[in-house]
Amino acid sequence: MATATAVLQSEWTKIRTVSSTVWTLASALLVTVAMGAALSALLSSEFDNLSEAERLTFDPTLVSFSGTVLGQLAMVVFGVLVVGTEYSSGMIRTSLAAVPQRATFLFSKIAVAGVLALLVGLLTSFLSFFLGQALLGDHGTTIGAENVLRAVVGGGLYMGLIAVFSMGVTAMLRSSMLSLGILVPFFFLVSQILAAVPKAKEVARYFPDQAGSKIMQVVPGALDSEKVPYGPWGGLGIMLLWVAAALLGGYLVLRKRDA
């Protein structure tokens, strides 16, 4: 048995020695923070033009996380590349010859990349929140307000889980291009569109991103959005089930298929 600590160290070296790690994680942070700031500034100035329902359910915390919709795509790319380049480069054979225990190999890789994504996610989340609140001014909230800290920490968790989910899916599909081709349109278009279509949204609210992102809401039914039959932690739980399923699927494929 290759020792887990040795494999973790090896996977950390793999992640820190490729440039895609820096640019995907930096993009995730910058895009999320910048877009969140822009929307916070916009809504702050347009607050009086909002409908009454929207004003009553105004959720300044969620507004500062508006950039997540776009920034999460960079997290998807990070997650896909961490696993996918093993296959596209042919490195997978060298890696598995060095660490033949499939579970040790895959879960060490995902643990290292997942923790890194989580840390960047938390940083992104706190930056987005404080910058957003500063720009919202009078309409903003504080970190000490009820449920706000949960939503901010949850925003970081959400980003990390999106990356881990992408890693699991890529381990199943064994290809960066295929995984990106499915995950990016799914999170950016399919999920968003279905969530707005009557009937379809009853299903769409159980999608990993739709369910998981509820953790970032402080006001239930924020900004006059649809009410869902689960709470913020329930939503994150649904997302966790998706992540667990993706990881299990990825592991089974790695164990069964020829490298």
Added chain:
Amino acid sequence: MIELEGLTKRYGTKTAVDHLSFQVRPGVVTGFLGPNGAGKSTTMRMMLDLDNPTSGTVRIDGKHYRELHEPLKHIGALLDAKAMHGGRSAYNNLLCLAQSNRIPRSRVDEVLGLVGLTAVAGKKSKGFSLGMGQRLGIASALLGDPEILMFDEPVNGLDPEGIHWIRNLMKALAAEGRTIFVSSHLMSEMALTADHLIVIGQGKLLADTSMADFIQQNSRSYVRLRSPQQERLRDVLHANGFTVVEAGGGVLEVDGATTEKLGELAAENGLVLHELSAQRASLEEAFMQMTAGAVEYHAHGTDVHGGAAAPGPQWGATTGTTTGTTSEGA
């Protein structure tokens, strides 16, 4: 020591590797020879536990690959020169492998020096030529200072200097008592490096023999004769107990004789000779004959097994072999 027992790999109905059983012993270079598509790479991937066998087992020093503690310290392999992340430097590609098997960092510098890549250690490996990539792959195989080394077609696409370097490296490693297993589809390459030979065709074991035995058994040496007095020459040869084969076109072939002896014999009998030459069928021809029935991809319209060892018998005056006991023309 590597032991294969009944190793089989099927893809659907196609059998790529068919009940292979053999051993690879330490201290020698064992050549793994077979035409393209014979199942060499598949076998090697199964040996490293990358592909799952349909049935059969592979044992490395008595253990299954997955049971090896830090496998790079037992067995190093070069499967594909490009099996590295191109965006990572040569040094870092080796470092992450070293770390996974708790091999000290200093060993990375050592193997880079050994394969002559120290100067480009910090360069991204995607800019490497085929030869440099091959050297990096060999460096990764040597990383754990393993007792067993496996190379899949290591000289493919290399320049003469690179080929020479790899040959000498393999011999030196075997001389240190290591187990060297190297695949090739070129008999000529094996003849220069291997001490022992395992030949497969269509996934089946065709030969498991020492190189010396293979050469002795498979490179037929004979004397080729042409004479305007062919009938008389044949009778003389028969009378002296030689086995004569008519190769067509007025050519006689005699096994187990020297040109000196036959020349003297012809002179004693006052026979004119137009040709008297010693012939030797090449190992390449022997290999092609052995695998003739097991070549996966035939070139259309060309006779791949042509050459001196296999003259088409259809044009011969008589059957291929004639025994020395018949004497019709006395």
